[in-house]
Amino acid sequence: MMSHYIDNFADDLGPEKVVHIYEPKSKLRAIVVIDNISLGTAIGGCRMAKDVTTQEVFRLARAMTLKNALASLPHGGAKSAILADSGTDEKEALMREFAQAMKTLTDYIPGPDMGTDETCMAYVQDEIGRAVGLPKVLGGIPLDALGMTGYGLSVAAKVAADDISLTLEGARIIVQGFGNVGKATAKYLSDLGVKLIATCDSKGGIHNPDGIDIPQLIKAKESGVTVSKSGTGKPVSNEDLLKIESDIFIPAARPDVFTEVNQELLKTWLVLEGANIPITHPAAEKMHKRGIMIVPDVIANCGGVICAATEYQGLSESDAFKRVEATVKSNTDELLKRVVEEDFPPHEIALKMARERIAKAMSYRAHM
Numbered sequence: 001m002m003s004h005y006i007d008n009f010a011d012d013l014g015p016e017k018v019v020h021i022y023e024p025k026s027k028l029r030a031i032v033v034i035d036n037i038s039l040g041t042a043i044g045g046c047r048m049a050k051d052v053t054t055q056e057v058f059r060l061a062r063a064m065t066l067k068n069a070l071a072s073l074p075h076g077g078a079k080s081a082i083l084a085d086s087g088t089d090e091k092e093a094l095m096r097e098f099a100q101a102m103k104t105l106t107d108y109i110p111g112p113d114m115g116t117d118e119t120c121m122a123y124v125q126d127e128i129g130r131a132v133g134l135p136k137v138l139g140g141i142p143l144d145a146l147g148m149t150g151y152g153l154s155v156a157a158k159v160a161a162d163d164i165s166l167t168l169e170g171a172r173i174i175v176q177g178f179g180n181v182g183k184a185t186a187k188y189l190s191d192l193g194v195k196l197i198a199t200c201d202s203k204g205g206i207h208n209p210d211g212i213d214i215p216q217l218i219k220a221k222e223s224g225v226t227v228s229k230s231g232t233g234k235p236v237s238n239e240d241l242l243k244i245e246s247d248i249f250i251p252a253a254r255p256d257v258f259t260e261v262n263q264e265l266l267k268t269w270l271v272l273e274g275a276n277i278p279i280t281h282p283a284a285e286k287m288h289k290r291g292i293m294i295v296p297d298v299i300a301n302c303g304g305v306i307c308a309a310t311e312y313q314g315l316s317e318s319d320a321f322k323r324v325e326a327t328v329k330s331n332t333d334e335l336l337k338r339v340v341e342e343d344f345p346p347h348e349i350a351l352k353m354a355r356e357r358i359a360k361a362m363s364y365r366a367h368m
C-alpha cells in the first residue's frame with residue numbers, strides 16, 4: 001500500500017489523507033480519500049467503476065464533508081473507489097481485499113455507492129467490522145430499497161416548488177438515470193401528483209408526454225430490459241433527453257453531466273441534484289443567471305447518508321425517515337431564503353452553510 005498527499009487540490013478543510021491501494025498479486029486497485037474528520041469519523045460511499053480518478057474521489061469526498069455537516073451528522077467526509085468493472089465475477093474477493101487493505105484507515109466508515117450494494121458492505125463488515133448500508137439481518141436499514149435519497153429529494157422538491165410557485169400536481173419531471181436514486185425519486189414525486197415525462201439509463205432514454213408508467217418501467221428494469229426498450233415511451237437519445245421541456249429536472253446518474261456548453265439545452269424551472277456533483281461550477285453559475293433554481297446535492301441528496309448514520313447509531317427506519325424529512329426541509333428552506341437575502345447562487349450559499357458548521361466544529365479541536 002502506498003500513500004500520497006496531493007496538494008494541488010488541498011485547502012483549509014482537507015484532504016486529511018489520500019491513499020492509493022495497489023495489490024500487485026491481485027487485481028485490486030483502489031483510491032481512498034478521507035477529506036475532513038473534524039465532526040467525527042468520516043462516512044462516505046465506496047464506488048466500483050473502472051474510470052474513476054483521484055481528483056474525482058477527492059471531489060466526492062469533499063461533497064461528503066459538506067453534506068454530513070449540513071445534515072448535522074457527527075461524521076466527517078470521505079469517499080473511496082475500487083477501480084474495476086462493477087459487473088465483475090470477482091466482486092466478493094475484491095470487496096474483501098479492499099476491506100483488509102483499508103483496515104487501518106479507522107477514520108473511514110464505507111457505505112454503498114454506484115457499483116456496490118448492501119451485500120458488498122456485508123463483506124466489508126465481515127472482514128473489518130466497519131461499514132454502513134448493511135443488509136437488514138445485520139442491523140441495516142435498507143436505504144436503497146426504501147429509496148431514502150429519493151424521499152429526501154421529494155421533500156426538497158416540495159419546499160423549492162412552493163418557493164417558485166410551481167404546483168406539483170401535474171408538474172412534468174425528467175429524471176436522468178433510472179437507478180436507485182432516480183427510481184425512488186420518481187416514485188415519491190409521483191405520489192405528490194408529479195408526472196414523469198422522460199428518463200434514461202446509460203443505454204438511452206424514453207419520452208412520454210402523457211406520463212411514464214413507473215411500476216411498468218421498474219418491472220421492465222428488474223427483468224433486465226433497458227429503459228429505451230421498456231415500451232413505456234418513445235425512445236430518445238441521452239443527449240436529446242436534455243432538450244425536452246420540463247418543470248423539474250433531476251440528474252441522478254454521473255458527475256459533471258452539465259457543462260457550460262450543454263446547460264444551454266436545459267429548459268426547466270427547477271433542478272434537484274440527485275447525483276453528486278452533476279453540474280460543473282461554471283454551468284451552475286450560468287443556470288442561476290438564466291433563472292433556473294438549483295437545490296445542490298449536499299442539501300437535496302443527503303437522505304442516504306442520514307439513513308446510514310442513523311443505522312450506525314442503532315436507531316430505526318422510522319427515525320431515519322423523520323430525520324431525512326426534517327433535515328432536507330430546514331436546509332432547503334434556509335438555502336432558498338439566503339439565496340435571495342445574500343444574492344449568491346445556491347451552490348455558494350450551500351458551501352457557506354456547510355463551512356460555517358465545519359468551522360465551528362474545527363474551532364473545538366486542538367489536533368487536526
Ligand code: NAD
Pocket residue numbers: 113114115143144149176177178179180181182200201202203238252253254255274275276301302303304305
Ligand atoms: P445506480 O447505479 O443505481 O443508478 C445510476 C443510473 O444512471 C443507472 O440507471 C445508469 O444506467 C445511469 N447512467 C449511468 N451513466 C449514465 C450516463 N452517462 N447517462 C445516463 N444515464 C447514466 O446509482 P444510484 O445509487 O442511483 O446513484 C446515482 C447517483 O446518485 C450517483 O452519482 C451517486 O453517487 C448519487 N447518490 C446516490 C445515493 C444513494 O442513496 N444511492 C445518495 C446520494 C447520491
